Every structure is written in C-alpha cells, then in structure tokens.
Amino acid sequence: xxxxDLGILASPIWxxxxxxxxxxxxxxxxxxxxxxxxxxxxxxxxxxxxWFTAAFLTGVGNSCAATLATLFIVDFSPRSEWELRIGFLQxxxxxxxxxxxxxxxxxxxxxxxxxxxxxxxxxxxxMIIGRIGLPLTRPKPDLDYSRKNLHQVLDIRxxxxxxxxxxxxxxxxxxxxxxVWGLRRLPWxxxxxxxxxxxxxxxxxxxxxxxxxxLPLMLDKSYGINPRLTASLYALSAAIGIGLFLKSSQWxxxxxxxxxxxxGLWLRVSGFSLLLLPGYIxxxxxxxxxxxGFLIIVLAWPIISVSGTNLAARLSPFSEGAAIGLFxxxxxxxxxxxxxxxxxxxxxxxxxxxxxxxxxxxxxxxLLTAGLDQG
Numbered sequence: 001x002x003x004x005d006l007g008i009l010a011s012p013i014w015x016x017x018x019x020x021x022x023x024x025x026x027x028x029x030x031x032x033x034x035x036x037x038x039x040x041x042x043x044x045x046x047x048x049x050x051w052f053t054a055a056f057l058t059g060v061g062n063s064c065a066a067t068l069a070t071l072f073i074v075d076f077s078p079r080s081e082w083e084l085r086i087g088f089l090q091x092x093x094x095x096x097x098x099x100x101x102x103x104x105x106x107x108x109x110x111x112x113x114x115x116x117x118x119x120x121x122x123x124x125x126x127m128i129i130g131r132i133g134l135p136l137t138r139p140k141p142d143l144d145y146s147r148k149n150l151h152q153v154l155d156i157r158x159x160x161x162x163x164x165x166x167x168x169x170x171x172x173x174x175x176x177x178x179x180v181w182g183l184r185r186l187p188w189x190x191x192x193x194x195x196x197x198x199x200x201x202x203x204x205x206x207x208x209x210x211x212x213x214x215l216p217l218m219l220d221k222s223y224g225i226n227p228r229l230t231a232s233l234y235a236l237s238a239a240i241g242i243g244l245f246l247k248s249s250q251w252x253x254x255x256x257x258x259x260x261x262x263x264g265l266w267l268r269v270s271g272f273s274l275l276l277l278p279g280y281i282x283x284x285x286x287x288x289x290x291x292x293g294f295l296i297i298v299l300a301w302p303i304i305s306v307s308g309t310n311l312a313a314r315l316s317p318f319s320e321g322a323a324i325g326l327f328x329x330x331x332x333x334x335x336x337x338x339x340x341x342x343x344x345x346x347x348x349x350x351x352x353x354x355x356x357x358x359x360x361x362x363x364x365x366x367l368l369t370a371g372l373d374q375g
Contacts, residue, residue, distance in 0.1 A: 001213040002339040003052045007059020009332050014067045019075065024068060025134050031064025032127045040120035043113030076135055094242040101235035108216075108227035193372060194315040200368035201308055202330040204265060207361030209338025210346070210354045211272075211297070218351040223278065223290025233291060237298040244302035251303070257310040258372045264303035265366050271296030272355040272362065279352035311372065 014031070018024050038057030045051055073085045100119075107115030211218070219225040225233075251260045274293030278286045312327035345353050 001055070002336060003055040004059040004062075005332075005335050005339055007056040007061075008063045009336070010060050011063040011067045014064045015071060018068055018071055024071065024075070025131075025136055027064060028068035028072070028134070029127055029130070031061045031066075031068060032123050032130070034058075034061030035065060036120045036123040037061070039116050039123065043116045072134065094238060098235045098239045101231045101238065105228045105231040105235075108231055192315075192317050194312075194317055196368050197311055197315050197372055198327065198330050200365040200372075201312070201327065202334045203361045203365040203368065204268075204304065204308075205331045205334035206338045207272075207358040207365065208268070208297070209335045210342030211358055213339050213342060214346060214351065214354065215294075218354060219290055219294060222286075222351045223275075224287045225290050225294075230294075233294065234298065237295055240299060241302045244299065245306060248303045248306035252307045252310050256373065257307040257314065258369060260303060261307035261311055261372075262366060262369050264300045264307060265362055265369070267300035267303065268297055269359060269362050269366070271300065272358045276352065276355040276359065279355075315372065 014027060018027050035058055038054045038059075038061060041054045041057075042051060045054060069089060073081075073089065077085055103118075104115055107118075216227045216230050219230050220227060248260060248264075271293045274289055274296070277283060278289055283289060309327070342354070342357075345357070
C-alpha cells in the first residue's frame with residue numbers, strides 16, 4: 001500500500017507534462033495501460049519486491065488517468081461548465097467505485113488473482129470506450145487563465161476527492177502543479193493560522209493512514225467481519241457518501257468550514273473509540289460494534305474533505321494555488337509515513353494499536369483547530 005501511495009504522488013508530473021507539451025490523450029491512455037499492467041502482473045508474481053513494483057506501477061497509472069480526466073474538463077470546456085462537469089465526473093467515479101466494491105466482494109473469498117485479472121481486462125475495455133469524443137490537442141488557452149494556478153479560477157469544493165478503499169486522501173484527483181514558491185514559504189507559513197490548520201490536516205491524515213491500509217485484515221481478525229462483507233459495507237457507505245459531499249458543501253456555507261471540519265474529526269473520534277472498546281472491555285457483538293465504528297469513520301470523510309479543502313483556500317496567506325499545493329503535500333507525506341510506519345507497530349502490538357494511534361492524532365488535530373473560526 002505504501003508503494004501504491006508513492007506512485008500516486010506522481011500526479012503533479014502528469015498535469016505539468018500534459019499542459020506544457022499539449023499531450024493529453026496519449027498520456028490519459030498511458031495511465032490506463034500502466035494501471036492495467038500493474039494490476040495484471042500482481043497475481044502472476046510471487047516475490048515481495050515484484051509485488052511492490054506492481055503496486056507502484058498501479059499507483060503511477062492511477063494518478064495519470066485521474067489527473068488527465070479532470071484536465072479534459074478544465075482545459076477543454078468553458079469555465080461556466082467546470083463545476084457541473086467535474087461534479088458529473090466525481091459522480092461517475094463514485095458510482096464506479098460502488099460497483100467495483102460489490103464486484104470485488106464476489107472474489108474476496110480467495111479468488112483474488114481472478115479478480116485482479118478481470119480488473120485489468122476492464123481497463124482495456126475502458127480504453128476502447130474512452131477514445132470516443134476525446135480531443136487530441138488543446139486550442140490556445142484563454143489568456144485570462146493561462147497565467148493563473150488552476151485553483152485560483154476553479155470552485156475548490158468541486159475537487160473534493162471521493163474516498164477510496166486504500167486511503168483517505170484521494171491524492172490522484174488533485175491536479176495542482178508542484179509549487180516551489182509555496183514550499184519555500186513553508187517555514188513562515190507554519191507560524192500562521194493557515195500553518196496551524198496545515199499541521200492539523202497532517203495529523204488527521206496520519207491518524208487514518210494505517211486504518212485504511214490494514215482495513216480488511218483488521219476487521220477480519222479483530223471483529224470477525226470477512227472481506228466480502230467489508231467490501232459490501234464500503235460500497236454502501238460510498239454510495240451514501242456521494243450525497244454527503246453535496247450536503248457537506250451546504251453545511252460549510254451555513255455553519256462555517258471550521259465547525260464542519262471539527263465535527264467531522266469528532267465523528268472519526270467516535271468511530272475509532274468504538275473500534276477500541278472490544279480490545280480492552282469484554283463485549284458481546286464485536287461484529288456489530290466493528291461495523292458501526294467502520295461506517296462512522298468512512299462516512300465522516302466527505303464532511304472532512306469538503307470543509308478541509310475550503311479551509312485550505314480561505315485561510316491561505318497567499319494564493320489559493322500555493323495553499324492547495326501545500327495542503328496536498330501534507331496529505332501525501334502523512335499518508336506515506338503512516339502507511340510505512342504502521343507495519344512494525346501492528347506486528348509488535350497487534351491491530352488494536354491502530355485505533356489508539358488514530359485517536360491520539362485526531363485529538364491533536366482537533367486541538368489545532370482552535371482559532372480557525374475565520375474559516
């Protein structure tokens with residue numbers, strides 16, 4: 001999973017290459033091909049280093065396809081249609097995830113290789129269908145937008161990423177160029193209100209990276225929830241999450257992004273608290289407690305994602321583009337660190353260390369929200 005997340009970090013490279021060299025459609029299908037290659041190779045390999053490489057390739061390909069999918073909207077459509085088209089893209093992405101999770105449940109009893117081969121084959125079908133209507137090159141860009149960072153002219157809420165089984169960051173759907181100016185300003189930023197939010201966001205991402213990495217194993221070994229049920233539950237929550245993205249946007253405008261963000265963090269605290277109980281208190285119905293905690297954790301993501309993205313833009317002491325770049329960087333860094341660091345901890349102390357670590361980081365993230373009321 002760490003290798004996959006490392007591959008996802010290639011997203012900014014694809015966005016820069018596509019816009020600089022006007023190389024959209026070839027790169028888009030390159031992403032599909034790389035993802036298919038990594039997916040199909042996985043069940044054919046029998047060594048950790050080869051699995052690691054295949055997972056990395058899958059992440060690289062995923063980041064390329066997802067990045068170019070959004071660029072086909074913002075670089076080829078009138079600005080007035082961006083939010084509507086991106087909303088439709090996200091809905092299709094969400095619907096595909098729901099269908100994929102239900103399909104994966106059919107292969108979760110041991111037919112993992114067959115499931116991966118079918119997934120790779122579906123990518124081939126997607127490449128055939130995807131060629132219909134896609135432009136080859138981009139016309140000369142509007143001068144009003146060519147000198148601006150994407151997020152200075154795009155509704156931030158529309159890019160709130162859809163939750164994924166492997167991570168809570170959805171890095172592949174953020175398409176900000178690597179902003180060197182923003183990185184150079186990082187030491188100064190950390191002393192501002194925006195910097196405090198950035199650290200809070202880092203702690204939040206760190207809190208859940210281990211959980212989503214070991215999700216099927218943890219639920220199976222600790223709560224008796226088999227992978228098939230896990231996939232079905234995740235599909236159900238993902239379907240509900242599509243509507244929650246829209247509601248969270250309304251709540252952020254009505255109650256303020258800070259309050260909604262803090263509410264989402266407290267929801268996750270309650271979910272992880274439930275997951276922690278069976279490890280220390282002899283309780284019946286471990287499965288019911290595990291399912292409830294799991295659903296709360298997953299359904300909190302749309303709330304946190306939308307409000308957190310809004311806060312990153314509103315609290316920025318400089319351009320929104322630089323702010324979102326740092327926002328994404330903190331997510332990516334926390335995800336990779338948490339994924340790799342959680343392995344030894346789980347091995348030494350078991351799966352119940354995951355909710356403990358999550359609760360400590362979430363409480364730190366909540367404390368850091370003090371004074372962010374201007375969001």
